[in-house]
Amino acid sequence: MKHATAISQLETHASNCENNAAIQEREGEHESAATNRSNAADYRQAIEALKAEWHHCCTLATGCSGM
Numbered sequence: 001m002k003h004a005t006a007i008s009q010l011e012t013h014a015s016n017c018e019n020n021a022a023i024q025e026r027e028g029e030h031e032s033a034a035t036n037r038s039n040a041a042d043y044r045q046a047i048e049a050l051k052a053e054w055h056h057c058c059t060l061a062t063g064c065s066g067m
Helices: 002-026 030-060
Strands: none
Touching: 002 030
């Protein structure tokens, strides 16, 4: 369950960064937008790593229902 909670929180943060980046671009804050896009990409990478780890753990455990 810890993985699911972490993934959900990272998804929220990634989406917030993406939304903020779009707003910042419109406002001409290009450096801030780039930072937010980079942060979002990092969150997405962490999400994929957690999903892979979770899947690996689930395949080793009995009775795992997956994601």
